Amino acid sequence: MATTRQKLNRHFWAGWILVVALSGVLAGLHGLFNEAGWWFLALVVVAIVGVFVAMYRTRCVMCGAPLRRMGLWWHPGAEANWSPPCPSCKKHIDRIEPFKR
Numbered sequence: 856m857a858t859t860r861q862k863l864n865r866h867f868w869a870g871w872i873l874v875v876a877l878s879g880v881l882a883g884l885h886g887l888f889n890e891a892g893w894w895f896l897a898l899v900v901v902a903i904v905g906v907f908v909a910m911y912r913t914r915c916v917m918c919g920a921p922l923r924r925m926g927l928w929w930h931p932g933a934e935a936n937w938s939p940p941c942p943s944c945k946k947h948i949d950r951i952e953p954f955k956r
C-alpha cells in the first residue's frame with residue numbers, strides 16, 4: 856500500500872543519490888583515465904541518463920501511467936500543501952493504492 860507521493864519521494868531520493876554518486880565516479884575516472892576510459896565514461900553518462908528516464912517514467916499507483924515531467928521535476932517539498940492530480944487519471948497523488956488481488 857502506498858501513495859503516488861510516497862513513490863515520487865522514493866524515486867527522488869534514490870535517483871538523485873545515484874546521479875550524485877555516478878557524477879563522482881565520472882569525475883574520478885576522468886582524472887584517472889583521461890584517454891583510455893572514454894567508453895566507460897560514456898557508460899556512466901548513459902547510466903545517468905537512465906536514472907532521469909526512470910524518474911520520468913515514475914508510475915501513478917492508481918492507473919499505472921508514467922507521470923512524465925511531474926516525476927522528473929519532483930522534489931519532496933513540492934506541492935506539500937495540496938495534492939496534485941495524476942496527469943492521466945486525474946486522481947490525486949495522496950490517494951492510497953487500491954487493494955490488488
Ligand SMILES: [Zn+2]
Nearest residue numbers: 915918941944
Ligand atoms: Zn493516474
